[in-house]
Amino acid sequence: MDRIQSDIAKAKGLGSAHHGAEHWMAQRLTALANIPLIIWFIYSVMHLRGVNQSEFVLWLAEPVNAVLTILLILNISYHAVLGSQVIVEDYISCKVLRMAKLIGQKLFFIAFSVACIFSVLTIAL
Amino acid sequence: MLVMTTDSKRPLSPHLQVYRLPMTALMSISHRASGAVLVVGTVMAGLWLITAAFAPAYFDMIMALANTPIGTIVMFGFSFALYYHMCNGIRHMFWDLGFLFKLKNAAIANWVVLLSAAALTSMTWWCACAWQG
Numbered sequence A: 001m002d003r004i005q006s007d008i009a010k011a012k013g014l015g016s017a018h019h020g021a022e023h024w025m026a027q028r029l030t031a032l033a034n035i036p037l038i039i040w041f042i043y044s045v046m047h048l049r050g051v052n053q054s055e056f057v058l059w060l061a062e063p064v065n066a067v068l069t070i071l072l073i074l075n076i077s078y079h080a081v082l083g084s085q086v087i088v089e090d091y092i093s094c095k096v097l098r099m100a101k102l103i104g105q106k107l108f109f110i111a112f113s114v115a116c117i118f119s120v121l122t123i124a125l
Numbered sequence B: 001m002l003v004m005t006t007d008s009k010r011p012l013s014p015h016l017q018v019y020r021l022p023m024t025a026l027m028s029i030s031h032r033a034s035g036a037v038l039v040v041g042t043v044m045a046g047l048w049l050i051t052a053a054f055a056p057a058y059f060d061m062i063m064a065l066a067n068t069p070i071g072t073i074v075m076f077g078f079s080f081a082l083y084y085h086m087c088n089g090i091r092h093m094f095w096d097l098g099f100l101f102k103l104k105n106a107a108i109a110n111w112v113v114l115l116s117a118a119a120l121t122s123m124t125w126w127c128a129c130a131w132q133g
């Protein structure tokens, strides 16, 4: 955190939210990493149009495809958690509801990405 | 008592019901909207992946649904939302580096983002159709 913050920001303290720089930076880093991953993903889906399950399994069993798919899941999930967090913080003012939504989202995306990664491994290994 | 008339010289707060948003503002809220749409798309794609491993019959059903006219329209919508969000996200990162803030440049960037997203979407579908034969 102190590496990202400017000296003046450090001197002034963290503002009313008490956090932010890390979140902001992580949103950008995942955004950057998303660009090549998403281009690869769209390209793959174009080729996968109309495949049946066994053809899809053959494709996903390729190590390159399995690894890139896992990276995609991790990166999108992280980016999506950060993104939906800001949206919830902006629009839900009731503290209890907001907390419930924020925690629920995080737990959901953890469960979601683990289930997706487990599926990739089941097919690829 | 304060009377607000339309020819008042006082600045108006941009109340959404009475204020026509400038294009930069519409593009800004569209980044958020497309992000929310993409979260839904991500969950759908994830379910598709999970069925491939654990429910092959459902996988084939999803593939069949995706190939219906409505499925194709939905996929087209997701592809545009994704390209829009990606192009506008790149513009966000230009902002973060301190570029594209002048009104004129912001206005040009609006169109660069929109046209790039449209071009990428068209290109994708054109290729997808050509490859399928």
Ligand code: HEM
Residues within 6 Å of the ligand: A027, A028, A031, A032, A034, A035, A038, A076, A079, A080, A082, A083, A084, A086, A087, B031, B032, B033, B034, B035, B036, B038, B039, B042, B082, B085, B086, B087, B089, B090, B092, B093
């Ligand atoms: C393709 C590459 C992508 C790029 C370059 C990108 C870029 C960005 C950037 C720079 C932001 C921050 C915007 C801000 O600070 O207001 C952002 C926000 C967001 N992104 Fe992405 N993104 C990408 C893909 C995705 C995907 C696949 C999803 C779906 C899960 C997603 C969901 C979101 C959400 C929900 C937000 C929060 C929107 C907001 O704060 O208003 N993004 N994205």
